[in-house]
Structures are given as C-alpha cells and as structure tokens.
Amino acid sequence: MKTNQKMIANALLNSVPSDTMAYENHDDVIAIDAGTGFVKCVSAHMRASFPSVFGTRRMSRWEDPKEGTVEAVGYEAFKMRAYPDAVLVRAVLEGRVADEHAFAVIIREVAPRLGCKDILGSSTVIMGLPYGAAAQKRELERLVQRTLKPSRALVIPQAVGTLVAEGARTGIVVSIGQGTTEIVLFEELRYVSGVSVAQACDYLYDGYAYLEHDTNRPEKRRLDNLAAIVSNELAVFKTKLVRDYTVYLSGGGVLVEGLCHALQERIGGTLKVASDPVYSNAQGLYKLGQMILSSTEGRQEISHVP
Numbered sequence: 406m407k408t409n410q411k412m413i414a415n416a417l418l419n420s421v422p423s424d425t426m427a428y429e430n431h432d433d434v435i436a437i438d439a440g441t442g443f444v445k446c447v448s449a450h451m452r453a454s455f456p457s458v459f460g461t462r463r464m465s466r467w468e469d470p471k472e473g474t475v476e477a478v479g480y481e482a483f484k485m486r487a488y489p490d491a492v493l494v495r496a497v498l499e500g501r502v503a504d505e506h507a508f509a510v511i512i513r514e515v516a517p518r519l520g521c522k523d524i525l526g527s528s529t530v531i532m533g534l535p536y537g538a539a540a541q542k543r544e545l546e547r548l549v550q551r552t553l554k555p556s557r558a559l560v561i562p563q564a565v566g567t568l569v570a571e572g573a574r575t576g577i578v579v580s581i582g583q584g585t586t587e588i589v590l591f592e593e594l595r596y597v598s599g600v601s602v603a604q605a606c607d608y609l610y611d612g613y614a615y616l617e618h619d620t621n622r623p624e625k626r627r628l629d630n631l632a633a634i635v636s637n638e639l640a641v642f643k644t645k646l647v648r649d650y651t652v653y654l655s656g657g658g659v660l661v662e663g664l665c666h667a668l669q670e671r672i673g674g675t676l677k678v679a680s681d682p683v684y685s686n687a688q689g690l691y692k693l694g695q696m697i698l699s700s701t702e703g704r705q706e707i708s709h710v711p
Contacts, residue, residue, distance in 0.1 A: 441605075461477075535562075563690065
C-alpha cells in the first residue's frame with residue numbers, strides 16, 4: 406500500500422472511538438464487499454449476496470425484431486450459459502476490477518437488492534479492497550462515485566471488517582475469498598502490514614463450478630494443498646512480527662467442507678473462526694461506517710479525503 410493511501414486509510418480507522426460498540430445508528434450507510442466470487446452488501450435494514458458475474462447475449466428475432474442485447478448479473482447471468490452466444494464475465498479478479506462496465510452493472514444491483522434506491526444519493530458507501538489492490542483505491546472510489554452517485558464513497562482495507570464484526574481492534578485476519586486470501590495485521594484498527602495470497606477458493610474449483618458448490622465438492626488433494634499454502638504463508642508472515650496475535654479466520658472459504666478443520670490443525674495457537682464468515686467483512690465495514698460517521702474526528706477525516 407502506498408504511503409499516502411495507507412495514511413488516509415489509517416486516519417479514517419484511527420478516528421473510530423475506542424469503544425467499538427458505541428455509535429449512533431445512521432440509516433444512510435451502505436457497505437459493499439465486492440469479491441471475486443460474490444458481492445456481499447449490508448444496509449441498515451437488509452443484507453444481500455449474489456455472484457459477481459455479469460452476462461450479456463444478443464436476443465433472437467423471436468424475442469426482439471431488432472435483435473437487441475440483454476444483460477444480467479448474479480445467478481441470472483449464470484443461467485445465460487445455456488445460450489451459445491452468451492458471454493459471461495467475472496467483474497472482479499483477485500480482488501481487482503477486471504471489467505469496468507461489468508463492475509458498474511454489478512454494483513448498481515446493490516441498491517435494489519437492499520431496497521435503498523431512494524436514499525442512495527444521500528448515503529455513505531463503504532467499500533472494502535484487498536491489501537494487494539491498494540493501488541486501485543482512488544480509481545475505485547471514483548468509479549463508485551460515478552456509478553452510484555452517493556453522498557460519499559470510502560474505500561478501506563476490507564479485512565478490517567472481520568475484526569470489527571468480531572468486536573476486536575487488534576489481530577491478524579486471514580480472509581479466504583474466491584480470488585485471494587488476505588493475511589493482514591491490524592493494531593487498534595490501524596493497518597500495520599499484510600499480504601495477498603493468489604491461492605484461494607478459485608484454486609479448489611474449475612470455472613464457475615463454485616456457484617454450484619453444494620454438488621461440486623473440491624478434491625481432497627486441492628483442499629489439502631490450499632490449507633498448506635495458507636498456513637505456510639501465515640507462518641512466514643508471523644516470523645516478521647515481534648509478538649503473537651490472535652488470528653481471525655473469515656471468508657467463504659471457511660464454509661468449504663474440510664478446509665477450516667485442515668487449517669485449524671496446521672495453524673494451531675489462538676485461532677478464532679468468525680461467527681458469520683461470509684458476511685464478516687461486509688458486516689464489519691457497515692459497522693465501521695456507522696462508527697466513523699458517529700465520530701466528529703471521523704467526519705472531519707471524511708471531509709479531507711480527496
């Protein structure tokens with residue numbers, strides 16, 4: 406993470422009150438965790454999740470005399486694979502925006518899914534970004550601002566959401582997503598160091614098989630290899646630290662049958678599995694947005710964000 410981006414992110418996080426449970430409730434906060442596999446989003450009254458897949462195809466003359474095109478996102482886009490001319494795009498790859506148009510269409514889907522289209526223009530949108538994609542922070546903020554037109558858009562390290570969701574301020578977050586595994590250390594919610602590991606749930610599945618994970622179970626060989634890769638990366642990461650930290654495990658990978666157990670056996674020590682691993686980042690980002698807006702210092706930091 407570049408120094409100025411790290412300073413902006415830490416300034417926002419540093420504005421959070423020491424009592425992480427003390428904050429006013431703001432209905433105009435929307436948190437979005439747009440991952441390689443799924444978009445997870447949270448508002449004051451709802452939460453939703455849908456695949457980060459965008460699809461387009463040309464309609465036949467039987468459907469439209471002008472043979473126009475139709476677009477879809479999520480599972481509706483996945484169903485398009487039945488059409489020979491359909492094009493499916495993963496809007497996010499390894500935590501980074503892979504296709505700007507597809508990404509814009511996907512995040513526009515957040516408001517109707519959450520039922521908050523009417524308040525979007527006055528809302529603060531909090532988005533998480535993987536450690537390794539820090540260079541995209543400004544670009545992502547501009548893209549969200551241009552696409553959703555909220556009152557403000559803030560992008561911060563997504564892994565901090567897990568800590569906040571678990572009621573903690575210090576610790577190592579190991580978040581196993583679809584495209585990357587994030588290993589990030591936070592001290593009092595301030596980012597200290599981290600690494601993005603390229604191996605995650607995509608390592609376990611071929612193509613879009615993860616969307617039918619109930620029937621497409623990963624091979625044990627791949628599962629054991631992923632557990633070994635993540636635990637080794639964490640071990641190397643911990644050798645650079647001056648003391649031990651509690652490790653918080655989150656992300657959709659936690660729900661892959663057998664992976665969590667394999668990791669617990671290899672990592673040992675103080676390992677805590679997030680209570681809601683799939684939504685932990687998004688839920689924590691939402692709570693973090695509430696706390697930032699409840700803090701005078703936080704509102705001042707927001708006003709200074711370029």
